[in-house]
Amino acid sequence: KKVAILVSGGGSNMLTLCDSMVADHPARPVLVLSNDPNAKGLERATARGLTAAAVDHRQFGKDRAAFEAELVKLLDAAEPDIICLAGFMRVLTASFVERYAGRMLNIHPSLLPKYKGLNTHARALEAGDAEAGCSVHIVTPELDDGPILGQARVQVAPDETAETLAAKVLIQEHRLYPAVLRRFAKGDNTPVELT
Numbered sequence: 001k002k003v004a005i006l007v008s009g010g011g012s013n014m015l016t017l018c019d020s021m022v023a024d025h026p027a028r029p030v031l032v033l034s035n036d037p038n039a040k041g042l043e044r045a046t047a048r049g050l051t052a053a054a055v056d057h058r059q060f061g062k063d064r065a066a067f068e069a070e071l072v073k074l075l076d077a078a079e080p081d082i083i084c085l086a087g088f089m090r091v092l093t094a095s096f097v098e099r100y101a102g103r104m105l106n107i108h109p110s111l112l113p114k115y116k117g118l119n120t121h122a123r124a125l126e127a128g129d130a131e132a133g134c135s136v137h138i139v140t141p142e143l144d145d146g147p148i149l150g151q152a153r154v155q156v157a158p159d160e161t162a163e164t165l166a167a168k169v170l171i172q173e174h175r176l177y178p179a180v181l182r183r184f185a186k187g188d189n190t191p192v193e194l195t
């Protein structure tokens with residue numbers, strides 16, 4: 001199975017996914033794409049010998065469809081079987097999502113269905129949650145809403161801050177996403193539960 005990974009920032013999830021696709025793994029990374037030409041993840045991908053490219057969303061103003069048409073051109077050239085959104089921070093239109101229906105995954109730093117959208121850690125702390133975590137789900141047109149393929153949980157400490165929680169959850173993201181991708185690439189949608 002060929003995997004394309006979309007990033008917007010540092011790409012730590014992209015790197016751990018790529019590092020997990022070794023030896024007997026059913027999938028291999030074929031393209032790393034970003035909406036930001038300056039994304040650190042692009043140079044980290046290139047340094048790993050991966051094919052990396054960017055489509056600068058700022059060149060398209062409000063024309064989301066035109067931006068996505070450029071993404072599609074690059075994706076179609078790589079012919080991925082699976083697309084992994086990994087710290088990708090652009091909202092995708094329903095038509096883009098439908099084009100890759102059932103084979104595009106996303107990792108979100110909350111225990112979905114709680115805290116869809118942004119500032120997930122601050123919101124969990126605000127709510128006084130005893131635990132937090134991350135979720136990998138199949139991408140559907142509604143933001144952060146598709147079928148959940150895996151979750152990892154962390155305990156919230158009494159003195160937790162959004163920053164310390166984000167760091168704890170990110171470590172779990174790096175465990176969860178590779179575990180989910182390995183199963184998903186084998187056609188196994190049994191949810192992964194990590195504690």
Ligand code: GRF
Nearest residue numbers: 009010011012013086087109
């Ligand atoms: C992190 O906040 C992570 O929780 C979310 O995307 C952000 C950056 O991730 N998934 P990455 O280092 O670019 O993978």
